[in-house]
Amino acid sequence: MSDEATVTVTQQRIQRMIDVLSLISLDELDPALTTIEASGQTDVVAYLEESLNVFVRELAESKQDRDVHIARLEERSLELAAKLETIERQREAIRAMSTPVIELWDEIVTLPIVGTVDTERAQEMTTRLLDAVGRGGYRCVILDLTGVDIVDTSTADHFIQMMRSAQLLGAYCVVTGVSPEIAQTLVQVGADLGGIRTLRTLKDGLKACMQYLRPASAGANGEPARKR
Amino acid sequence: MSARTIGDVTLDFVSPDVLEVRWKGSFGAAEADALFAFTEELRKRPDNKHLFLYIDVHAASGIDSRARKRISDLTKARPYTASAVVGASFPIRVAIELIVNAARLLVKDATETRFFDTDVEARAWFAEVRGNLAT
Numbered sequence: 001m002s003d004e005a006t007v008t009v010t011q012q013r014i015q016r017m018i019d020v021l022s023l024i025s026l027d028e029l030d031p032a033l034t035t036i037e038a039s040g041q042t043d044v045v046a047y048l049e050e051s052l053n054v055f056v057r058e059l060a061e062s063k064q065d066r067d068v069h070i071a072r073l074e075e076r077s078l079e080l081a082a083k084l085e086t087i088e089r090q091r092e093a094i095r096a097m098s099t100p101v102i103e104l105w106d107e108i109v110t111l112p113i114v115g116t117v118d119t120e121r122a123q124e125m126t127t128r129l130l131d132a133v134g135r136g137g138y139r140c141v142i143l144d145l146t147g148v149d150i151v152d153t154s155t156a157d158h159f160i161q162m163m164r165s166a167q168l169l170g171a172y173c174v175v176t177g178v179s180p181e182i183a184q185t186l187v188q189v190g191a192d193l194g195g196i197r198t199l200r201t202l203k204d205g206l207k208a209c210m211q212y213l214r215p216a217s218a219g220a221n222g223e224p225a226r227k228r
Numbered sequence: 229m230s231a232r233t234i235g236d237v238t239l240d241f242v243s244p245d246v247l248e249v250r251w252k253g254s255f256g257a258a259e260a261d262a263l264f265a266f267t268e269e270l271r272k273r274p275d276n277k278h279l280f281l282y283i284d285v286h287a288a289s290g291i292d293s294r295a296r297k298r299i300s301d302l303t304k305a306r307p308y309t310a311s312a313v314v315g316a317s318f319p320i321r322v323a324i325e326l327i328v329n330a331a332r333l334l335v336k337d338a339t340e341t342r343f344f345d346t347d348v349e350a351r352a353w354f355a356e357v358r359g360n361l362a363t
Contacts, residue, residue: 022330025323026300027293033333 029060114147122158140209146177176205252287260298286315303331312350
């Protein structure tokens with residue numbers, strides 16, 4: 001067939017190809033709708049029709065693969081979101097556990113500190129402590145550092161600020177569990193502990209608080225008893 | 229109901245039964261969604277038994293694949309009695325005809341859509357359709 005040859009084709013065959021292209025434009029690739037039935041002819045339009053059939057089939061396979069991948073990605077995305085939610089819940093639980101405010105006795109609470117204290121944790125602890133003192137009516141606070149190995153400048157500063165805040169609300173503050181290493185650090189960083197008692201053990205701290213709370217008439221040795 | 233503009237497309241209810249769409253630039257999924265939402269609001273109005281869609285595409289430059297799918301859904305749902313497309317360039321006309329043709333293949337009684345060169349011709353056709361509905 002020369003390049004100049006004229007091809008006669010019915011309007012119906014052209015329309016069928018337009019129909020297939022129309023469906024493709026909307027991602028409708030169902031073979032039942034898009035396959036052009038063989039006309040039995042072998043003219044150049046038949047080549048065009050069969051080529052279109054091949055491309056639609058391949059496009060349908062490609063779309064199916066794409067849909068499977070998208071479905072998998074969506075599934076993984078949901079799994080990931082669920083895991084992140086679990087992690088967030090666990091973080092919340094850990095946060096609550098890492099900043100416990102424990103009622104030790106009537107009007108006495110303790111904050112047992114374990115591990116390092118960063119700014120975020122210190123703020124969380126301060127909030128919980130001030131809430132306990134302000135709304136819970138606790139009058140004595142024991143900051144127990146028995147579980148703390150190392151104190152750096154920043155951590156020491158957080159402790160001091162925590163105690164100062166509680167004092168502003170009228171609480172009697174005691175720091176216990178101060179190891180020789182911590183004492184050394186506190187001195188080195190020039191921490192001002194004025195007005196805050198430091199004692200070796202939690203037991204000592206509890207004794208000091210009970211003495212503080214004892215009615216004036218029952219006042220004994222050491223720390224003067226206060227009126228409630 | 230006041231006019232709404234999404235991207236370069238403005239939707240306006242210009243007369244009691246004609247929604248006019250002025251489509252400039254490319255029509256994307258956001259514009260198609262807005263058209264869908266606007267149409268849904270119109271369908272809920274009890275006073276509009278027959279609605280007509282007038283689309284001015286003089287300044288249209290294209291339509292993306294997601295928008296094509298959404299518009300096909302709209303055409304299949306038949307919220308409009310008739311739709312007129314005015315001022316389509318050849319590429320835009322082909323793009324819209326592909327959608328309309330596919331909708332017709334998938335749903336036999338999809339919305340009738342016609343192409344016009346002028347606003348007058350389009351409104352005359354709407355008047356004719358209204359007249360046929362009244363008889």
